[in-house]
Amino acid sequence: xxxxxxxxxxxxxxxxxxxxxxxxxxxxxxxxxxxxxxxxxxxxxxxxxxxxxxxxxxxxxxxxxxxxxxxxxxxxxxxxxxxxxxxxxxxxxxxxxxxxxxxxxxxxxxxxxxxxxxxxxxxxxxxxxxxxxxxxxxxxxxxxxxxxxxxxxxxxxxxxxxxxxxxxxxxxxxxxxxxxxxxxxxxxxxxxxxxxxxxxxxxxxxxxxxxxxxxxxxxxxxxxxxxxxxxxxxxxxxxxxxxxxxxxxxxxxxxxxxxxxxxxxxxxxxxxxxxxx
Amino acid sequence: xxxxxxxxxxxxxxxxxxxxxxxxxxxxxxxxxxxxxxxxxxxxxxxxxxxxxxxxxxxxxxxxxxxxxxxxxxxxxxxxxxxxxxxxxxxxxxxxxxxxxxxxxxxxxxxxxxxxxxxxxxxxxxxxxxxxxxxxxxxxxxxxxxxxxxxxxxxxxxxxxxxxxxxxxxxxxxxxxxxxxxxxxxxxxxxxxxxxxxxxxxxxxxxxxxxxxxxxxxxxxxxxxxxxxxxxxxxxxxxxxxxxxxxxxxxxxxxxxxxxxxxxxxxxxxxxxxxxxxxxxxxxxxxxxxxxxxxxxxxxxxxxxxxxxxxxxxxxxxxxxxxxxxxxxxx
Numbered sequence: 001x002x003x004x005x006x007x008x009x010x011x012x013x014x015x016x017x018x019x020x021x022x023x024x025x026x027x028x029x030x031x032x033x034x035x036x037x038x039x040x041x042x043x044x045x046x047x048x049x050x051x052x053x054x055x056x057x058x059x060x061x062x063x064x065x066x067x068x069x070x071x072x073x074x075x076x077x078x079x080x081x082x083x084x085x086x087x088x089x090x091x092x093x094x095x096x097x098x099x100x101x102x103x104x105x106x107x108x109x110x111x112x113x114x115x116x117x118x119x120x121x122x123x124x125x126x127x128x129x130x131x132x133x134x135x136x137x138x139x140x141x142x143x144x145x146x147x148x149x150x151x152x153x154x155x156x157x158x159x160x161x162x163x164x165x166x167x168x169x170x171x172x173x174x175x176x177x178x179x180x181x182x183x184x185x186x187x188x189x190x191x192x193x194x195x196x197x198x199x200x201x202x203x204x205x206x207x208x209x210x211x212x213x214x215x216x217x218x219x220x221x222x223x224x225x226x227x228x229x230x231x232x233x234x235x236x237x238x239x240x241x242x243x244x245x246x247x248x249x250x251x252x253x254x255x256x257x258x259x260x261x262x263x264x265x266x267x268x269x270x271x272x273x274x275x276x277x
Numbered sequence: 278x279x280x281x282x283x284x285x286x287x288x289x290x291x292x293x294x295x296x297x298x299x300x301x302x303x304x305x306x307x308x309x310x311x312x313x314x315x316x317x318x319x320x321x322x323x324x325x326x327x328x329x330x331x332x333x334x335x336x337x338x339x340x341x342x343x344x345x346x347x348x349x350x351x352x353x354x355x356x357x358x359x360x361x362x363x364x365x366x367x368x369x370x371x372x373x374x375x376x377x378x379x380x381x382x383x384x385x386x387x388x389x390x391x392x393x394x395x396x397x398x399x400x401x402x403x404x405x406x407x408x409x410x411x412x413x414x415x416x417x418x419x420x421x422x423x424x425x426x427x428x429x430x431x432x433x434x435x436x437x438x439x440x441x442x443x444x445x446x447x448x449x450x451x452x453x454x455x456x457x458x459x460x461x462x463x464x465x466x467x468x469x470x471x472x473x474x475x476x477x478x479x480x481x482x483x484x485x486x487x488x489x490x491x492x493x494x495x496x497x498x499x500x501x502x503x504x505x506x507x508x509x510x511x512x513x514x515x516x517x518x519x520x521x522x523x524x525x526x527x528x529x530x531x532x533x534x535x536x537x538x539x540x541x542x543x544x545x546x547x548x549x550x551x552x553x554x555x556x557x558x559x560x561x562x563x564x565x566x567x568x569x570x571x572x573x574x575x576x577x578x579x580x581x582x583x584x585x586x587x588x589x590x591x592x593x594x595x596x597x598x599x600x601x602x603x604x605x606x607x608x
Binding site: 166167168170171172173174175176177181185186189190 | 345348349350376377379380381383384385388389390391392393394402403406407449452453456
């Protein structure tokens with residue numbers, strides 16, 4: 001663990017990204033403390049500029065506090081990003097593990113299914129799924145997971161294909177361990193590093209998809225989100241720039257930070273690239 | 278002596294399946310790269326209790342495949358593998374560990390151990406899974422297993438990468454012996470080790486054999502190692518055993534021209550065999566083995582019949598079997 005941190009630390013931008021993410025997480029965790037009221041509440045004079053009428057980052061056309069929206073929206077973005085990614089990784093591991101380990105016909109079937117999902121443009125597909133299921137936090141998580149698991153499945157399949165013929169796995173066969181045990185206890189732990197890396201990058205993508213959906217009005221109507229704020233403010237971009245600029249910056253910084261962390265994890269966990277610089 | 282493992286005309290092929298691009302290419306008349314590789318082609322071999330059989334041959338001759346079939350990693354296509362007179366069973370099915378009579382030691386101990394598993398878990402996982410020991414006894418069991426291969430208790434909670442190659446191979450041996458096998462297949466088990474360590478590991482193999490009455494199938498390309506450990510030596514060429522004899526007999530009185538050539542290539546101060554012609558030419562592609570005797574393309578004494586008829590493995594005298602009609606008729 002300490003050597004892992006040593007390697008991670010070498011990548012300065014990854015450390016910066018981690019710091020930003022920690023700030024966003026603290027922001028999300030203390031949202032109810034910083035702004036202990038509903039972010040949809042009409043808090044004051046509409047369209048106040050930043051710093052006016054007690055609004056740090058201004059207010060929107062209905063007098064909602066933009067700063068409160070950003071703090072509460074962080075909760076939504078992180079939660080959806082994390083849960084959707086976990087669901088996607090779970091589906092991806094199940095598909096990839098069985099396809100890679102057993103190969104043959106099962107592999108063909110599972111990979112053709114994966115390819116069907118991969119050929120559909122993911123954002124359009126997510127819109128379609130949310131529209132069918134009615135916008136809610138659950139349907140958004142499902143939609144994001146459904147469009148993002150194929151990448152994981154392909155990655156896990158590749159790792160399983162490579163690892164199943166390694167000698168330590170063959171040794172387990174001679175020791176009479178069953179397939180499920182070999183898959184879970186021997187192969188999966190050895191392909192966790194690339195899964196963690198791809199997972200961290202998927203969180204960023206999931207946040208972007210969620211924002212996009214909310215921007216188009218397909219977000220959960222009861223939950224404040226960055227995409228929703230941008231969508232609500234886009235018509236007033238020229239007269240009240242702060243309404244969509246600040247949530248936009250929040251998305252930009254968060255996604256960038258997560259990508260930097262993913263990059264750093266990749267450098268630290270991937271032994272083949274370890275000596276890159 | 279009782280036979281512990283017996284192979285009866287075991288055969289194993291690998292088919293390279295044509296992929297989509299291949300199939301499209303062959304539709305347009307291109308030559309398909311698909312083919313059948315007979316890695317093991319009709320092998321009969323019996324290993325007695327407490328016996329060490331060496332298996333030598335060039336790389337690509339199918340000796341590793343044969344070892345994996347014996348160890349139950351690969352299934353054979355046809356033929357029988359009998360363990361104590363009974364066909365091998367699906368190892369995962371027998372809960373009491375009775376299907377674990379054959380274990381394997383691999384060439385590279387670094388890749389034969391799970392890099393993320395502590396030594397104690399590597400050794401005790403299978404015995405616990407098969408109910409040979411209880412989880413609470415695992416630590417004592419692992420200590421005893423390590424002592425048997427000359428390692429100390431402090432290795433238990435470390436990871437494979439913290440050990441040297443020789444120590445890792447000792448761990449692999451401890452892991453294989455943890456399920457009380459009768460036969461151990463050693464596939465180039467010392468080839469990746471330093472020469473000084475090789476000797477230690479080989480002596481460990483021999484000590485354990487005496488202590489536990491084990492049988493070994495000792496696979497190697499290095500005759501000088503095999504000769505040191507084996508009671509009998511089998512020489513393999515392109516998936517077939519071409520000569521099988523007690524060690525002394527094989528070394529002093531090699532019959533098959535391939536065996537003679539192999540022995541001639543061993544660097545030696547003894548000039549006895551140096552006049553023999555070393556092997557010329559490459560090993561023919563096993564995808565497309567020559568007709569007749571597999572060896573006739575490189576054989577100095579091949580006759581016309583060798584090119585058309587596949588010779589059989591015939592018994593000469595003193596348990597010496599050879600697959601060559603020329604030397605058989607000479608006798």
